[in-house]
Amino acid sequence: MPIKFEILAEDKVTRARAGLLHTPHGVIETPVFMPVGTGGTVKGMTQDELEALGVQILLGNTYHLYLRPGHELIREAGGLHRFMSWPHPILTDSGGFQVMSLKSLGRVTEDGVWFRSHLDGSSHFLSPERTVEIQLALGSDIMMCLDECVEYPASHETLGRAVSLTTRWAKRAKEALARDTGCGTRDAGDGTRDSGRGNRGAGLEVGDSGAETETTHPESQITDPRSRTPCPVSRVPCPVLFGIVQGGTDKELRRQSAEELLDLDFEGYAVGGLAVGEPKSEMYDTAQFTAELLPRDRPRYLMGVGTPEDLLEGVARGIDMFDCVMPTRNARNACAFTSEGKVILKNARYARDDGPLDPSCTCAVCRRYSRRYLRHLFVTGEMLGAILATHHNLHFYLDTMRRIRQSLLSGEFAEFHCRVRARP
Amino acid sequence: MPIKFEILAEDKVTRARAGLLHTPHGVIETPVFMPVGTGGTVKGMTQDELEALGVQILLGNTYHLYLRPGHELIREAGGLHRFMSWPHPILTDSGGFQVMSLKSLGRVTEDGVWFRSHLDGSSHFLSPERTVEIQLALGSDIMMCLDECVEYPASHETLGRAVSLTTRWAKRAKEALARDTGCGTRDAGDGTRDSGRGNRGAGLEVGDSGAETETTHPESQITDPRSRTPCPVSRVPCPVLFGIVQGGTDKELRRQSAEELLDLDFEGYAVGGLAVGEPKSEMYDTAQFTAELLPRDRPRYLMGVGTPEDLLEGVARGIDMFDCVMPTRNARNACAFTSEGKVILKNARYARDDGPLDPSCTCAVCRRYSRRYLRHLFVTGEMLGAILATHHNLHFYLDTMRRIRQSLLSGEFAEFHCRVRARP
Numbered sequence: 001m002p003i004k005f006e007i008l009a010e011d012k013v014t015r016a017r018a019g020l021l022h023t024p025h026g027v028i029e030t031p032v033f034m035p036v037g038t039g040g041t042v043k044g045m046t047q048d049e050l051e052a053l054g055v056q057i058l059l060g061n062t063y064h065l066y067l068r069p070g071h072e073l074i075r076e077a078g079g080l081h082r083f084m085s086w087p088h089p090i091l092t093d094s095g096g097f098q099v100m101s102l103k104s105l106g107r108v109t110e111d112g113v114w115f116r117s118h119l120d121g122s123s124h125f126l127s128p129e130r131t132v133e134i135q136l137a138l139g140s141d142i143m144m145c146l147d148e149c150v151e152y153p154a155s156h157e158t159l160g161r162a163v164s165l166t167t168r169w170a171k172r173a174k175e176a177l178a179r180d181t182g183c184g185t186r187d188a189g190d191g192t193r194d195s196g197r198g199n200r201g202a203g204l205e206v207g208d209s210g211a212e213t214e215t216t217h218p219e220s221q222i223t224d225p226r227s228r229t230p231c232p233v234s235r236v237p238c239p240v241l242f243g244i245v246q247g248g249t250d251k252e253l254r255r256q257s258a259e260e261l262l263d264l265d266f267e268g269y270a271v272g273g274l275a276v277g278e279p280k281s282e283m284y285d286t287a288q289f290t291a292e293l294l295p296r297d298r299p300r301y302l303m304g305v306g307t308p309e310d311l312l313e314g315v316a317r318g319i320d321m322f323d324c325v326m327p328t329r330n331a332r333n334a335c336a337f338t339s340e341g342k343v344i345l346k347n348a349r350y351a352r353d354d355g356p357l358d359p360s361c362t363c364a365v366c367r368r369y370s371r372r373y374l375r376h377l378f379v380t381g382e383m384l385g386a387i388l389a390t391h392h393n394l395h396f397y398l399d400t401m402r403r404i405r406q407s408l409l410s411g412e413f414a415e416f417h418c419r420v421r422a423r424p
Numbered sequence: 425m426p427i428k429f430e431i432l433a434e435d436k437v438t439r440a441r442a443g444l445l446h447t448p449h450g451v452i453e454t455p456v457f458m459p460v461g462t463g464g465t466v467k468g469m470t471q472d473e474l475e476a477l478g479v480q481i482l483l484g485n486t487y488h489l490y491l492r493p494g495h496e497l498i499r500e501a502g503g504l505h506r507f508m509s510w511p512h513p514i515l516t517d518s519g520g521f522q523v524m525s526l527k528s529l530g531r532v533t534e535d536g537v538w539f540r541s542h543l544d545g546s547s548h549f550l551s552p553e554r555t556v557e558i559q560l561a562l563g564s565d566i567m568m569c570l571d572e573c574v575e576y577p578a579s580h581e582t583l584g585r586a587v588s589l590t591t592r593w594a595k596r597a598k599e600a601l602a603r604d605t606g607c608g609t610r611d612a613g614d615g616t617r618d619s620g621r622g623n624r625g626a627g628l629e630v631g632d633s634g635a636e637t638e639t640t641h642p643e644s645q646i647t648d649p650r651s652r653t654p655c656p657v658s659r660v661p662c663p664v665l666f667g668i669v670q671g672g673t674d675k676e677l678r679r680q681s682a683e684e685l686l687d688l689d690f691e692g693y694a695v696g697g698l699a700v701g702e703p704k705s706e707m708y709d710t711a712q713f714t715a716e717l718l719p720r721d722r723p724r725y726l727m728g729v730g731t732p733e734d735l736l737e738g739v740a741r742g743i744d745m746f747d748c749v750m751p752t753r754n755a756r757n758a759c760a761f762t763s764e765g766k767v768i769l770k771n772a773r774y775a776r777d778d779g780p781l782d783p784s785c786t787c788a789v790c791r792r793y794s795r796r797y798l799r800h801l802f803v804t805g806e807m808l809g810a811i812l813a814t815h816h817n818l819h820f821y822l823d824t825m826r827r828i829r830q831s832l833l834s835g836e837f838a839e840f841h842c843r844v845r846a847r848p
Contacts, residue, residue: 041801041808048788069775069800077778077796085792351493354501364472368509372501376493377465383807384465 003142003240003267005030005299013414015291015318018405021299023089023141024237025081028056030299030320031408033311033401034091035394036328039064040074040084043328044383044390047085052364053394054402057089057141059323062134063098066124067117071137079139091323092140094131097149097272097304108148110165128172132241136180140239144270145173147244152277159248160256162273166246167260174241174264183238240267242301245290248273249282258293269294270301271319284313291318308337308400309420315404316417327397331389334378337396343371345389350375363395427566427664427691429454429723437838439715439742442829445723447513447565448661449505452480454723454744455832457735457825458515459818460752463488464498464508467752468807468814471509476788477818478826481513481565483747486558487522490548491541495561503563515747516564518555518597521573521696521728532572534589552596556665560604564663568694569597571668576701583672586697590670591684598665598688607662664691666725669714672697673706682717693718694725695743708737715742732761732824733844739828740841751821755813758802761820767795769813774799787819 004022011017021028035042035050037058042050050058060080065071077083080090099106099115106115112127128146135143146169148162177183243266247253261269271290274283283305291300301321302314311322327337334345338358343350345357353371365374365388377385407416428446435441445452459466459474461482466474474482484504489495501507504514523530523539530539536551552570559567570593572586601607667690671677685693695714698707707729715724725745726738735746751761758769762782767774769781777795789798789812801809831840 039800039804039806040797041806044807044811046788046808046811047792068804069796073775073796073800076776077794083794083797083800085794085797351497352500364470368471370501370507370509372493372497373464373507373509376463376497376507380463380492382463382465383468383810384470386807387468387470387811 003299005268005297007296009408009411011316011408011413012411014316014417015288016315016404016408016413016417017318017320018408019299019320021320023057024239025087025089025141026056028089029405031311031315031401031405032056032321033397034059034321034323035397036061036323036325037084037086037090038325039068040080042390042394043332044387045328045394049391050086050394051088053391054398055088055394057091058086060090060092060138060140061098062092062095062131062138065092065138066095066134067119071134075137075139079137081139089141090138091142091301091321092135092138092144093303094144094146095126095134096131096146099126100149108165110168112146112169128169129176132173132176132180136177136239142268143177143239143241145170145241145243145266147246147272149246149273149276150248152248154248156250156253159246159250159253163246163253163257163260166244166257167264170243170261170264170266174266177239177241181238183240242266242268242270242299244270244272244303245294246273247290249278249286251286251289254286254290255293258290262293262295266298268299268301270303272303274302275304275306280310283310284317287314287319288317294318308397311397311400312404312417312420315408316413322401327393328390331393332386334385334389336389337393345371345374345385346378347375357389357392358396361392361396361399363392363399365389365392365395427723429692429721431720433832433835435740435832435837436835438740438841439712440739440828440832440837440841441742441744442832443723443744445744447481448663449511449513449565450480452513453829455735455739455825455829456480456745457821458483458745458747459821460485460747460749461508461510461514462749463492464504466814466818467756468811469818473815474510474818475512477815478822479512479818481515482510484514484516484562484564485522486516486519486555486562489516489562490519490558491543495558499561499563503561505563513565514562515566515725515745516559516562516568517727518568518570519550519558520555520570523550524573532589534592536570536593552593553600556597556600556604560601560663566692567601567663567665569594569665569667569690571670571696573670573697573700574672576672578672580674580677583670583674583677587670587677587681587684590668590681590696591688594667594685594688594690598690601663601665605662607664666690666692666694666723668694668696668727669718670697671714673702673710675710675713678710678714679717682714686717686719690722692723692725694727696727698726699728699730704734707734708741711738711743712741718742732821735821735824736828736841736844739832740837746825751817752814755817756810758809758813760813761817769795769798769809770802771799781813781816782820785816785820785823787816787823789813789816789819 006020007017009018019030021030034057035055038061074080074083081087099113102118106113112125114125116123131146147166150159150162243261245257247257271287287302294300299320302319305322306324336343336357339360350371355371356366357371358366407413430444431441433442443454445454458481459479462485498504498507505511523537526542530537536549538549540547555570571590574583574586667685669681671681695711711726718724723744726743729746730748760767760781763784774795779795780790781795782790831837
């Protein structure tokens with residue numbers, strides 16, 4: 001079995017659980033927040049800094065990496081891990097969300113999605129098979145199926161069509177993965193595949209795990225570009241493919257989508273099509289309802305969510321994995337998440353404020369710099385403002401998740417949940 | 425004596441020397457390269473990173489800090505050291521160079537310089553006295569006199585006028601410093617001053633050295649904004665004021681300028697008015713000629729210079745201190761300094777180059793990232809490109825200077841000088 005998900009603790013009151021997710025590039029402690037490394041970089045952060053922050057897994061955007069530098073250039077470099085020097089787990093999305101959210105640029109057909117590059121208008125086609133091929137070139141640890149994500153609000157008919165198409169695409173993606181690699185079926189045996197299969201050109205390997213076994217951390221090979229040698233091995237660990245449940249906020253469609261995907265037997269399941277404009281209460285309800293439909297022994301990933309509060313509420317509803325651009329994008333816009341709420345660092349009120357960004361925070365930024373200085377950096381447009389605010393916000397998200405997980409392991413999650421919710 | 429400059433080694437062949445320069449915020453090993461922290465930040469670098477790189481002293485630009493956030497806001501924060509959380513030495517320029525290099529915006533009179541802000545067109549006046557006052561508010565360790573820096577080429581008459589004005593302004597600056605602080609004269613006694621003198625408003629102190637003695641490193645007080653308390657002390661160390669020798673490439677005017685400034689007895693001397701367009705050979709000749717006119721026991725600072733080669737040639741001609749925006753500004757424009765020459769990281773030739781930026785470099789960037797990745801970051805406009813290239817370039821400059829200094833201490837500078845110059 002290519003992925004192993006261990007549940008270490010389950011809350012008695014809520015649906016929350018803590019676990020360990022084993023991937024080819026290491027073990028992830030769940031619940032987990034995955035910073036978004038859009039184009040092979042978490043904007044403004046060095047990889048050293050991400051490691052120091054305790055980031056366990058990054059999300060890479062297939063759409064952006066496909067356009068620049070192109071997945072073949074990344075394959076050639078030995079995969080995304082080596083390309084960006086990130087020897088830890090990486091999850092890649094399918095690219096479909098970006099294609100479809102750039103509305104005027106995308107056209108959905110049964111075969112896949114036609115779209116134009118937002119960079120130069122060139123025409124491209126993304127199919128379930130193609131997105132698997134690209135993600136294999138990237139050497140992702142966790143791959144996502146191409147799905148159709150529908151805007152909110154949408155008619156029952158539109159949502160229903162998207163659910164059915166998502167299922168057909170999921171089946172095709174799974175078949176493509178099996179065909180390209182010999183992976184992706186529950187009976188794949190030892191969780192490895194012949195590394196030559198499914199590769200095209202130049203004798204280069206898919207993935208960068210080299211001679212390492214599935215759970216070994218090949219850091220030393222990866223971090224020094226000068227030590228790179230062609231991988232001599234014939235077996236590399238299988239990436240895994242997650243199915244994505246769609247259906248908007250319609251429970252019957254969610255049930256249909258989940259059941260159809262369960263029949264295909266994925267290694268993990270994502271809850272897609274949320275955080276697209278629906279009221280927060282509906283988002284929470286749908287996440288919980290959908291999570292309950294999914295098997296206990298597979299990781300559950302709530303895509304594109306959300307605020308620090310959403311992490312807590314999502315975990316309480318049975319979610320294990322989250323990603324969101326909010327901590328990084330907001331930081332670049334001078335918005336910091338703190339224990340006292342959002343701080344808009346450009347505000348004049350901070351011009352003479354020598355206190356730290358967040359008095360309760362232990363991050364490198366709060367230990368060293370004042371709000372007065374941070375405001376100055378944003379007002380003058382200095383890069384360091386974005387760098388420091390991003391560092392703080394990621395620390396805040398990761399620390400929130402660490403505290404959530406700790407409370408689960410110590411059996412105090414429900415109490416923690418109540419205490420945080422009761423904050424003014 | 426407020427500044428102490430110890431010479432540890434002098435080369436037998438060239439004019440080069442290695443020393444220690446004691447400042448209120450710590451000891452600097454000379455020869456030294458000072459990264460430029462224009463507006464209270466070295467663009468793209470955190471202060472932690474600067475410390476890890478081994479930066480010993482930063483240059484702050486009085487012009488930029490005066491305009492934003494304003495020197496009064498920095499005085500209020502306890503000075504520039506506390507404001508930006510840099511508890512190590514800081515040299516500030518006078519602001520004159522920026523004012524005059526923004527040609528259309530500045531008008532020089534006997535009193536000082538009228539200029540318009542490049543930000544909002546507002547009108548401002550900078551005099552020798554005013555620049556001392558601003559630099560005192562910043563709490564600089566090493567302050568520069570206002571001087572008139574003339575473009576190249578310039579007539580003998582223009583250069584001569586600038587030399588005389590620079591001398592008159594230097595005298596006024598020195599008198600202003602003595603008047604404002606009781607410092608700035610060689611007979612100031614114990615090198616401290618009553619901290620209340622010369623301050624205006626709010627009972628705040630000039631400088632941030634608190635109860636520390638001149639050579640004590642008040643790091644713990646400074647790095648944690650939460651521990652800030654009003655300084656209870658009455659004596660703070662004196663900053664020092666450097667005179668600036670002008671005269672273009674005219675040796676008689678350089679001699680006149682140096683002699684007039686020597687009569688005023690400054691703690692250190694800068695060679696100004698170079699790197700303004702003159703041929704490199706004339707720059708080197710003038711630097712050497714001027715350095716020879718200056719007292720052996722005072723530090724010599726070649727302003728705004730230069731390339732890594734210029735550092736070596738400057739040291740060989742008797743220079744102890746350098747600053748330049750080149751390593752940081754070039755880095756943001758994808759230009760890296762390496763042991764093999766300049767590397768333009770956007771070039772297509774690096775699109776498939778998995779080697780490190782500089783094979784001979786031991787910096788964090790060369791150890792971890794490939795040229796392929798760095799090129800991608802610059803092509804896609806990712807902040808991380810500028811961050812990593814800046815880190816590398818600063819490391820390259822600082823490492824060049826460390827090797828120069830080491831060769832001086834081991835008596836092998838002339839050999840080192842020849843070897844480096846002989847490189848293709």
